[in-house]
Amino acid sequence: MRGNPEAHELVAPGTLSGVLSMLANEPGKWTPIAGGTELMVAHAAGRLSARCLVSLWGIRDMRFIRAEPDSIAVGAGSTFSDLRNHQAISAEFPLLAKAASWIGSVANQSRATLGGNLANGSPAADSSPALLAYDAQLELISARGTRRVPYAEFHTGYKHNVMAADELLYAVHLPRRFGQHRQYLRKVGTRRAMAISKVALAGCALVEQGTVREIRIGAASIAAYPTRLYRTEDSISGQVLAPETLRAARVSALSEVQPIDDIRSTAEYRRIVIANLLEEFLRSLTGAGGQQ
Amino acid sequence: MNPSWPSINLRVNGEHHSLNLPPMKRLLDVLREDLHLTGTKEGCGEGECGSCSVRMDGELVNSCMVPVLQAQDACVETVEGLACDAELHPLQKAFLEFGGAQCGICTPGMLMAASHLLAHNPTPNIAEIRDGLAGNLCRCTGFIRIFDSVIATIASNAKSQQERNAR
Numbered sequence: 001m002r003g004n005p006e007a008h009e010l011v012a013p014g015t016l017s018g019v020l021s022m023l024a025n026e027p028g029k030w031t032p033i034a035g036g037t038e039l040m041v042a043h044a045a046g047r048l049s050a051r052c053l054v055s056l057w058g059i060r061d062m063r064f065i066r067a068e069p070d071s072i073a074v075g076a077g078s079t080f081s082d083l084r085n086h087q088a089i090s091a092e093f094p095l096l097a098k099a100a101s102w103i104g105s106v107a108n109q110s111r112a113t114l115g116g117n118l119a120n121g122s123p124a125a126d127s128s129p130a131l132l133a134y135d136a137q138l139e140l141i142s143a144r145g146t147r148r149v150p151y152a153e154f155h156t157g158y159k160h161n162v163m164a165a166d167e168l169l170y171a172v173h174l175p176r177r178f179g180q181h182r183q184y185l186r187k188v189g190t191r192r193a194m195a196i197s198k199v200a201l202a203g204c205a206l207v208e209q210g211t212v213r214e215i216r217i218g219a220a221s222i223a224a225y226p227t228r229l230y231r232t233e234d235s236i237s238g239q240v241l242a243p244e245t246l247r248a249a250r251v252s253a254l255s256e257v258q259p260i261d262d263i264r265s266t267a268e269y270r271r272i273v274i275a276n277l278l279e280e281f282l283r284s285l286t287g288a289g290g291q292q
Numbered sequence: 293m294n295p296s297w298p299s300i301n302l303r304v305n306g307e308h309h310s311l312n313l314p315p316m317k318r319l320l321d322v323l324r325e326d327l328h329l330t331g332t333k334e335g336c337g338e339g340e341c342g343s344c345s346v347r348m349d350g351e352l353v354n355s356c357m358v359p360v361l362q363a364q365d366a367c368v369e370t371v372e373g374l375a376c377d378a379e380l381h382p383l384q385k386a387f388l389e390f391g392g393a394q395c396g397i398c399t400p401g402m403l404m405a406a407s408h409l410l411a412h413n414p415t416p417n418i419a420e421i422r423d424g425l426a427g428n429l430c431r432c433t434g435f436i437r438i439f440d441s442v443i444a445t446i447a448s449n450a451k452s453q454q455e456r457n458a459r
Contacts (some may be wrong), residue, residue, distance in 0.1 A: 001337060005314040005316040005321075006314045006316075012315075033359070036358060036359060037357055040338075040356065040357040040359065041338040041339060041357070043316065043359075044337040053316070053359075055359070106424060106427055111353055193426030194340060194426065194427060
């Protein structure tokens with residue numbers, strides 16, 4: 001332990017309104033901490049720059065999974081254990097349940113929250129590709145009120161997002177309209193458990209008589225933040241799943257992704273593997289099989 | 293006593309404690325330094341190895357990643373709470389018998405992760421055992437002896453259950 005606990009202040013107002021008024025009164029002073037699976041690593045290493053932290057752990061108003069007629073609302077304080085064990089999530093959003101099951105380990109899943117995963121903004125975030133494929137909407141909250149933004153427009157740069165200093169991520173809304181869609185998610189890491197992605201790709205597509213009517217592709221560890229592959233989607237949308245479509249999609253993906261070399265992998269490896277995952281997804285659409 | 297620090301109430305292995313602590317002190321360090329419960333080990337200190345696994349309000353957590361303020365009013369179970377008086381827990385007996393413990397650093401965390409798994413799923417298959425223990429690293433056993441210990445515990449629990457039913 002290289003960090004000094006006495007160098008940091010941590011307070012727990014215990015309610016959402018209590019946290020929001022602190023953020024409103026002193027914007028930028030307080031760093032929210034939920035399950036601590038990111039910030040406590042920095043703390044132990046002595047590189048937690050935030051001096052004043054406000055705890056979101058245990059705030060009931062932020063930990064819920066609610067089925068509404070058109071969407072399922074997941075409170076930002078829901079843990080990955082909550083997601084993994086929720087029947088409606090497993091049934092309607094299996095990619096998210098699957099991503100939740102491979103985040104860290106049981107002991108990480110019991111603490112890490114969906115909101116924390118997104119607000120932290122790692123390019124390798126495990127929940128992101130699935131949320132991009134599912135066209136998730138984020139609900140942000142502050143003492144001023146709430147607003148919604150498409151998740152695909154949430155990240156604006158490496159560890160940057162659209163949230164103002166007084167805002168918190170409140171909920172993730174998942175539209176309930178993917179019953180007929182083919183869905184795919186695959187993460188490539190060093191080992192099955194505990195590994196941070198080298199790359200990950202999620203896809204969700206509606207195919208009618210061999211033609212792709214709608215497609216969304218989300219990917220992680222291929223840019224400064226998790227992102228959709230819009231140009232690749234455009235190259236596939238409206239097309240028949242013929243070999244030339246697959247070839248064009250592959251070419252598009254290779255040009256669209258901008259991975260880097262780092263301790264986990266190389267840009268070259270990531271580029272090739274993301275194209276391979278895309279091809280695997282598209283091939284799964286041509287067969288009779290369902291989800292991957 | 294530092295007046296700027298909060299008073300933290302927590303129950304550890306059934307015993308209540310009230311402590312004046314810096315709120316960002318890690319639960320791991322509170323257990324070891326303030327409560328002298330040194331069974332819980334520090335391995336990596338970043339949530340990767342599981343050596344510091346304890347149960348908090350029925351959930352398995354890495355105690356190195358819990359600021360103690362977030363354990364306010366929590367029930368914490370550590371490896372010291374597994375044995376009942378002089379009687380070892382069935383998992384502890386199995387780890388001894390099947391070589392599940394060697395150098396011992398990972399053992400408390402392994403025991404807590406295994407007991408958490410069995411509390412939720414008394415008869416896990418091998419894939420579920422591997423998933424339940426995936427966050428706990430061991431550099432001695434190669435894991436197989438640990439899996440064998442858990443499997444033996446499941447069998448001995450089933451046998452005890454049958455004997456209870458027969459009575």
